[in-house]
Amino acid sequence: MNIVIIGGVAAGAKAGAKIKRLLPDSSVKIFTDDTHVSYSSCGLPYYIEGNFEDYRTLLVRSPEDFKASGIDVYLQTKVIQILPDKKKIILENLEQVKYDKLIIATGARPKYPMIDGIETTKNIYTLRKIEDGIKIRDIMRKSKNAVILGSGYIGLEILESFVKNGVHVDLIEHNGSIMPRFDYDMAMIIQERKETSCYKNFNVHLEDTICKVENLSNKVLVHTIKGKKIETDFVVLCSGVTPNVEIAENAGIKIGETGAIWVDKLMRTSVEDIYACGDCAEKTHIVSGQKVWIPLGSTANKEGRCAAINAAGGYYEFEGVLGSTVTRCLNTTIAMTGLTEKDAKSVGFSPVSTIIKKYDRVAYMPEASELIIKIVADKITGLLLGGQAVGSIGADKRINTLTTALLGHLTVQEFGNNDITYAPPYSTTIDPLLDAMNILCKKINREC
């Protein structure tokens, strides 16, 4: 059996390793236009920050590791076409490679916003691949100032890396709050935490965006739509990503309503013997049941595994995602899972919510710090829909308690008596999550 995989960062690498374990006698080939295979792109901001010096720390498996387990990895080898009828792919050098099963794991790429002069201006970066990380780290170490466009996860993680390295940052966000995926009330809390952080060497520019960049001797002059001019050493564009679906689309593979490759629960595309997984593939949201595109490394791993099992002739359903994320910015933990209140409304729930501000452990413990949790539930059924948290280390783990509740389709009443561990160094007698449930129960006129 010939297995061909296009792409090898997270989903593709995982799929390759898994399928070879399941079918040791098969031929497994991974083609990637990248210079590296099987690495943690989520770790790039921590490489830039300087937690480790050697970028190879980010590599999960090297091409040699793959070779040792009988998998052939072709780096910097672009696949230009899929021929489903002939069950072949065509490489850039026009070589044709036969497959019995094809797994598409082409990932995503940064979105380039419309900015005047972007083609001709030096020192404009995006962060996706290892080379990007190396370049950004190198210029950061030589710089005093940077501009970051976009305040989602990557934007905030890079902000942290830069300011901790003494580089002043101008963070530009076209929405009215940073971290716009969060509900506005929680985004405002994240913003307050930034403002009261011990790090002061950054400015946030809201409701603004970059309209033009130009070279200015060794610097970049950034123009914003509000008329600001910012002279800076370099610019990082973190304004989102877009799935790499062109090769699939050109082969007649169905693209979903979200713009990513449509797949079923077995990670099968619309074309026989072709699977898709990772950031190029559409996902199903476990709470809403709707198709979404939330590209995350942790999901890519699970989907790669699922695609491999099914491509190898097994049967395994991937239930979907909750959109759970965590990021650290200026030592604040920001995490969420499930639907925000705005998401919940837009998919037809009748959300009620509560925000609990409380110490994360008993107030007399020296380590006690503020935790702010928002919980969203459906008013009609009491079903838990999602949660957002801002706090110190541990805020994310309270969100994981909630991911499990969403996975189990629990209601606020059911969660209300959750036997959560308690001791003064770890929690308040009534955990903030349980406080939230009690308040939500009242809001939906139920006792819990």
Added chain:
Amino acid sequence: MNIVIIGGVAAGAKAGAKIKRLLPDSSVKIFTDDTHVSYSSCGLPYYIEGNFEDYRTLLVRSPEDFKASGIDVYLQTKVIQILPDKKKIILENLEQVKYDKLIIATGARPKYPMIDGIETTKNIYTLRKIEDGIKIRDIMRKSKNAVILGSGYIGLEILESFVKNGVHVDLIEHNGSIMPRFDYDMAMIIQERKETSCYKNFNVHLEDTICKVENLSNKVLVHTIKGKKIETDFVVLCSGVTPNVEIAENAGIKIGETGAIWVDKLMRTSVEDIYACGDCAEKTHIVSGQKVWIPLGSTANKEGRCAAINAAGGYYEFEGVLGSTVTRCLNTTIAMTGLTEKDAKSVGFSPVSTIIKKYDRVAYMPEASELIIKIVADKITGLLLGGQAVGSIGADKRINTLTTALLGHLTVQEFGNNDITYAPPYSTTIDPLLDAMNILCKKINREC
């Protein structure tokens, strides 16, 4: 409506406050033989450790707070009899008090082991009430050495308080491992962590116990069954607690198989209009469905609330407990939920288990530290049964993720794709919990 509550630490205090809110016109009286009402006894080890100087920090509501909300609290007032037929209780001074609804929240008391000379030897303590905490803190501050009998939660928490205050401790445990509620393999790991801790001023004596104590000028001479003689400044007995059920038993109220007061899901006892909650009451284990007695402050709060709602004429079922606990000892976090492997066997499951030893976040993050998690599941159904964790701060929160899975009766397959948050400062790409599920799926011959 006359509501009478016997006991006022956690369950009784909570029940009183809740019922007064539900029935503002009722008369609510709390009788307690204690000198304090509504306090956090779980906080006593942290008071002893010196995290705060004023014990009143532990008070949740003062008698004056209760008075202000229209609740009468009678401190140091022992109830000697319940007359269910007359719907009256009798106080020590023989005064009779009528009730329409009675809530028993008499709690538990330390078990005194059979020790020769215990009656006549000075400086032997137990820790349950605020006065106990004050006495132990005072003698600790004047002492160089202490003996602790018992290495459950309280024993280990006091060990930490003492050694952090420079007091050398001899910890005596009659079982073959410390923390005997854990499975032996995990208890061994807890023990290793103790041995490699930065604190060295303690000895652990396993498979031994105190058989005799005697005064030795201002010291205590402790004799163990293995023939050791330990000269020490004082002794703290932490060999478990026993429920205060005598007053209920004498009134003909049914005592359950566990020795605590039998209650239904509404916290009703076998006698009409009498409820029981907190440490004196039996609980139902959510995983095994069996009656258990696991006395915990967090449960007492929930049960007090449940008893109050039902006594006030509402309807609310308390589903039961998972036996979730966390403790910190020498800066190690030790947490568990659900059934251990030995528990699971004894109640008729066919347990399989796995132990994952892994960093709690990506290894290159400077804060990464070892996390050891054991997960137990049923081989036949894949149902998750319980988990135990040892690690740094955060080990407990991973256990809470599992409490929610137990509450939702999830299987290892279902949990296997839990969309847990991931970023390098918080977790590994595949969270240790998910690694455990993958291994367990293999052990039960299922894919996940």
